Amino acid sequence: MTDISSKILIIVPSHNEEANLPGLLDEIFKTGADVVVINDASSDNTEQVARDKGIQVLSLPVNLGIGGGVQTGFMYAVRNNYDIAVQLDGDGQHDPSLLAKVTAPVISGEVDCVIGSRYLPSDKDENYKTPVLRRLGMHFSTGILKLASGLVIHDTTSGYRALNRGALEYFVKCYPTDHPEAEALLMLQQAGFRIREVGIKMRTRNNGESLFTFWKAAFYPLRVIIGFIGVFSHPWQGNKK
Amino acid sequence: MIDFFSDVQNLGLSMLTALFAFTLWLLRTNRLDAHITVRWLFVELIAIALLAMWKWLPVFGYTSGLADRELILILVIGAFVFAAILILDILVLLSKQARQIKTLAQELALLRQRTDVVEDYRMSK
Numbered sequence: 301m302t303d304i305s306s307k308i309l310i311i312v313p314s315h316n317e318e319a320n321l322p323g324l325l326d327e328i329f330k331t332g333a334d335v336v337v338i339n340d341a342s343s344d345n346t347e348q349v350a351r352d353k354g355i356q357v358l359s360l361p362v363n364l365g366i367g368g369g370v371q372t373g374f375m376y377a378v379r380n381n382y383d384i385a386v387q388l389d390g391d392g393q394h395d396p397s398l399l400a401k402v403t404a405p406v407i408s409g410e411v412d413c414v415i416g417s418r419y420l421p422s423d424k425d426e427n428y429k430t431p432v433l434r435r436l437g438m439h440f441s442t443g444i445l446k447l448a449s450g451l452v453i454h455d456t457t458s459g460y461r462a463l464n465r466g467a468l469e470y471f472v473k474c475y476p477t478d479h480p481e482a483e484a485l486l487m488l489q490q491a492g493f494r495i496r497e498v499g500i501k502m503r504t505r506n507n508g509e510s511l512f513t514f515w516k517a518a519f520y521p522l523r524v525i526i527g528f529i530g531v532f533s534h535p536w537q538g539n540k541k
Numbered sequence: 542m543i544d545f546f547s548d549v550q551n552l553g554l555s556m557l558t559a560l561f562a563f564t565l566w567l568l569r570t571n572r573l574d575a576h577i578t579v580r581w582l583f584v585e586l587i588a589i590a591l592l593a594m595w596k597w598l599p600v601f602g603y604t605s606g607l608a609d610r611e612l613i614l615i616l617v618i619g620a621f622v623f624a625a626i627l628i629l630d631i632l633v634l635l636s637k638q639a640r641q642i643k644t645l646a647q648e649l650a651l652l653r654q655r656t657d658v659v660e661d662y663r664m665s666k
Contacts, residue, residue, distance in 0.1 A: 333574065338650075343575075356654060356658075357654065358650040358651060358654050359648045359650055359653060359654075360646050360647070360649075361646050361649055361650070362642065362646050364643055364647070368643050368646070368647065371647065372647045372650055375647060375651060376651060376654070379651070405617070476575070477574075477576065477643075478576055522579050522582075522583065523575070523579050523591055526568065526575050526576075526578055526579050527575055528584070529565070529568065529569075530624065
């Protein structure tokens with residue numbers, strides 16, 4: 301069980317986010333939580349921008365994608381004895397002021413993982429406009445997740461997540477690479493971790509472009525299916541203990 | 542002749558299905574990277590579809606004119622399966638090395654951060 305004195309780390313995976321990071325980091329400072337920026341082999345000044353703010357930076361020498369980047373943050377969290385880690389994208393779409401809402405169920409020990417959801421029926425973000433391709437991909441992964449495990453998650457692609465120590469240690473051992481969100485949920489569910497969604501408002505990206513391109517979206521359903529096959533066929537992943 | 546063609550086609554489909562199953566087994570045993578597998582399964586499915594519909598493809602009319610269509614079909618399937626096994630072998634190697642590179646990159650990033658902390662501490666003293 302996690303208590304209110306929990307040590308919280310915010311993990312900010314970033315790839316070419318020099319324009320979005322300063323504002324986001326200023327907002328994160330206000331929460332009082334520790335923060336680490338994962339610089340995923342950016343070609344711009346992402347690393348320097350974070351260092352100028354006095355932030356710890358994990359700079360990857362080669363681009364590992366969102367999965368490899370986030371897993372590096374989980375490794376950092378476990379090695380530095382954090383109780384809870386919150387993943388918060390470097391594009392500024394996730395509002396750090398919602399940190400307390402996202403972490404509360406983990407801090408109280410009710411669940412092991414919380415997803416910040418835009419589409420929770422009881423607390424839907426009506427203002428957020430999801431691009432068509434992303435929406436299709438998300439409906440697909442939501443449907444297949446429900447089919448495969450019975451788990452109903454309305455926002456499978458949300459990267460705003462809080463994890464407790466047990467889930468962190470589990471993901472240090474194995475975490476999916478590209479577009480890992482839906483697969484990671486299935487892994488957690490199969491391993492017996494408890495997952496819950498909380499409603500959040502998400503902002504639109506101010507600068508830069510999404511990495512979810514047309515071709516990535518076209519292959520997304522196949523990737524999800526393959527990822528799910530991988531989860532079901534690796535017996536060692538099936539137990540959180 | 543038609544029966545022989547069907548036999549060749551069935552043999553080819555069996556070989557390709559076995560290759561498909563082998564690819565899935567490589568994924569299951571963690572030897573093949575999931576994202577490489579996606580592309581590869583896609584290629585294998587196309588090959589299976591092509592062979593299943595061979596009679597209706599324009600190339601069939603051409604090969605049947607040569608009167609050795611079964612031989613050509615056998616050669617095409619044989620060449621595809623041989624190339625596929627070679628490529629799979631290379632992909633397994635690539636997947637293993639990609640995993641190793643990922644681990645090394647992560648450890649390097651974590652070590653650099655620790656080194657920076659120690660350096661900052663020494664500078665402040």
